[in-house]
Amino acid sequence: MQPSKLLKPELYSAGSGDGDGATARLKGGRCRCGYVFFPMQTYGCERCGSHGDPLTPYELSTNGTLLAEATVHLHADKNRPAPFTIVKVALDDGPVIRTLLADDSARVAPGQRVTGRLVPTTQSESGETVLDHRFSAAS
Numbered sequence: 001m002q003p004s005k006l007l008k009p010e011l012y013s014a015g016s017g018d019g020d021g022a023t024a025r026l027k028g029g030r031c032r033c034g035y036v037f038f039p040m041q042t043y044g045c046e047r048c049g050s051h052g053d054p055l056t057p058y059e060l061s062t063n064g065t066l067l068a069e070a071t072v073h074l075h076a077d078k079n080r081p082a083p084f085t086i087v088k089v090a091l092d093d094g095p096v097i098r099t100l101l102a103d104d105s106a107r108v109a110p111g112q113r114v115t116g117r118l119v120p121t122t123q124s125e126s127g128e129t130v131l132d133h134r135f136s137a138a139s
């Protein structure tokens with residue numbers, strides 16, 4: 001297997017189980033009151049206001065439901081390849097996140113089930129494949 005690294009390791013990790021690193025876990029948090037959020041932070045709970053120790057790391061599933069999608073055809077940064085699609089996803093664990101649709105994914109529509117996975121994006125100077133978290137239609 002080619003060496004690979006994660007684009008944003010502070011936000012997600014490679015899931016275990018299938019061995020190819022394609023699945024992901026999101027690094028969220030949970031408050032003592034039960035509120036689940038993403039990404040992990042200790043500044044304060046949006047529901048009860050607790051901060052510090054009551055907020056603990058909590059791994060989130062990348063399965064969710066698509067709320068909205070928008071395709072960008074022309075980006076202000078000419079070095080950024082377009083088109084690409086931004087999706088807003090309600091995770092099964094609660095938080096709503098906004099991220100990108102996997103390039104090779106079929107079209108998706110609001111209400112559809114989606115799942116996150118790690119896909120190769122660019123290569124680092126050292127030749128490692130850089131993986132980023134993207135959503136695609138759930139199979």
Ligand SMILES: [Zn+2]
Nearest residue numbers: 031033045048
């Ligand atoms: Zn709370």
